[in-house]
Amino acid sequence: MEGWHYPRTELAEQYLGLLALGINSSLAIIAPRRKGKTLFILQDLAPLSQKKNYIPVYASLWQNINAPHEGLIAALEDAIASFDKKSTLSRLLNTKIKKTAVSNELLGKMEVEFADNPSKPTSKELAYLDQLLNILVEKSGKKTVLLLVDEVQHLSTSSQFDPLTHTLRTMLDKRQGKVKSIFTGSSRHYLDLLLNESKSPFYHFVEEKKFPDLDVSFIEFLREKLARNHQITIAIQPLCKAFSDLDQSPYWMMKLIAQIITSKASVKDSLEYVHQLIEATEDFEGISKRLKPIDKLVFLALCQGANPYSKELMAKIDNYAGVKGVPSNIQRAIKRLSEANLISQIRKGGYNIEKPGLKRYLEQQS
Numbered sequence: 243m244e245g246w247h248y249p250r251t252e253l254a255e256q257y258l259g260l261l262a263l264g265i266n267s268s269l270a271i272i273a274p275r276r277k278g279k280t281l282f283i284l285q286d287l288a289p290l291s292q293k294k295n296y297i298p299v300y301a302s303l304w305q306n307i308n309a310p311h312e313g314l315i316a317a318l319e320d321a322i323a324s325f326d327k328k329s330t331l332s333r334l335l336n337t338k339i340k341k342t343a344v345s346n347e348l349l350g351k352m353e354v355e356f357a358d359n360p361s362k363p364t365s366k367e368l369a370y371l372d373q374l375l376n377i378l379v380e381k382s383g384k385k386t387v388l389l390l391v392d393e394v395q396h397l398s399t400s401s402q403f404d405p406l407t408h409t410l411r412t413m414l415d416k417r418q419g420k421v422k423s424i425f426t427g428s429s430r431h432y433l434d435l436l437l438n439e440s441k442s443p444f445y446h447f448v449e450e451k452k453f454p455d456l457d458v459s460f461i462e463f464l465r466e467k468l469a470r471n472h473q474i475t476i477a478i479q480p481l482c483k484a485f486s487d488l489d490q491s492p493y494w495m496m497k498l499i500a501q502i503i504t505s506k507a508s509v510k511d512s513l514e515y516v517h518q519l520i521e522a523t524e525d526f527e528g529i530s531k532r533l534k535p536i537d538k539l540v541f542l543a544l545c546q547g548a549n550p551y552s553k554e555l556m557a558k559i560d561n562y563a564g565v566k567g568v569p570s571n572i573q574r575a576i577k578r579l580s581e582a583n584l585i586s587q588i589r590k591g592g593y594n595i596e597k598p599g600l601k602r603y604l605e606q607q608s
Contacts, residue, residue: 245471246496247285248456248463254287257451258294261388261422266449268414268423270394270437273453274596275428276493282453283390283426296388296422297321299378303396307356310396311363311371311406318374325381355429355583360402368409375413379420387421389414394425395432398442407436411443426453430586430594455490458482464499472503480509487513489598494520517602526603529582536563538604540575544585544593545601550576 257269273279280302288298301317303310363371378387397407414423425448427433437444461481468474488494494516501512521527533541536559543555556567565571576593579585586594595601 246464246467246499247281248460248492250282250286251290253282253454254290257287257424258291258296260449260451261424262294267418267421268425268448270425270427270433270448270450271453272427272430272433272450273455274489274594274598276491277428277453277455278492279426279428279453280392283392283424287424288388288390291388295385297378297382297385298388298390300390300392302392304393307396308359309361309363310403311367314391314406314410315367315371315374318371318378322374322378322381325378356399357396357402360400362402363406363409365405368405371409372413375417375421379417382420386419387417389421389423391423391425393428395427395429395436398432398436408443411447414447423448429583429596431580431583431596434586456485456492460492460495461485464495468499468502474502476502476509484509484513488516488520517599520599521603524597524599526600529584529597529600530604530607532582534563534565534575534578536565536571536575537578538608539563540572541579541584542601542604544579545595545598550593 257271260269261267271279271283284300288300291298299317299321301314303313305313305316375387397403397410414421427436433450436442437446437448437450439445458478461478465476465478465481468476484498485495488498497519498509498512498516501507501515502509505512505515507515530538539555539559539562540550543550543552548555550572551569556572559565559567559571576585576587580587583596584600586596588594
């Protein structure tokens, strides 16, 4: 929906300010999917970075989920071409925004997060990637290249991507001062493997920053647009509640707003419609079929903030899961949930829920 972008300029200033300090030349912006990271990067951070003497280059590692190096190569080729054609990088960013908007409309098909046929880049492709960055640095002159890499956790989902991970780290190391980077990531489990495991090339190389949820000012922004552009007046409380029910996802909230406008539907009916879209898009039915009974019980317990090793849960597993409610079985269930990107374990203890909407679906099926 054009004209509905909620600007977060202050947040973009904060992130670029951290890079300007010079303590770290790489940041990772972390939040679950559908929290608005990509459009923030393209519509807020990248344009602001241009005003601060950066050359922003956006690449998604999910452009080709089986060959993430292709996304980086294409992004650098496009940036170099924009110099050669004397076209503005703003036009290139606008094209990326439009492509993102189109892909966001492809609802109803299962979302793919993992490679089904991961491809290891050849040494020639990796050398070409390094060469492209070198060319771009030369063309940038006194400006600094800012690599904006989306879904960086994808690098840790397959050993086939290890050569790319090592090459990317080396590329950034060689050009500190001339190239800076901001990564986004949506799986805290796989980000942890990439950024905090001692064997990873990116171990302690990147400063991790949380991408904060939007607050009530976003809802006020939506209410004003509805009233001014569509003469629809809605109280703030039901919109705030719907936003909370949608796990504070601006993406899904905009689907709700679109339903209100196009179908003249109530907030309640629009929310039910969006819940159905979420179930289809995230393939909750398929996920549910793949989960073992113990996995479902453990997942729901974690959603409620319960101790997965409590006597109550162990008894429940004994009675309903067809396996013994013992710590070893629970540990295996947690490992399966983590690898499926349904949860992530916090190093200081506790768990993050990566697909909150799945809780509602599983509870409805039980």
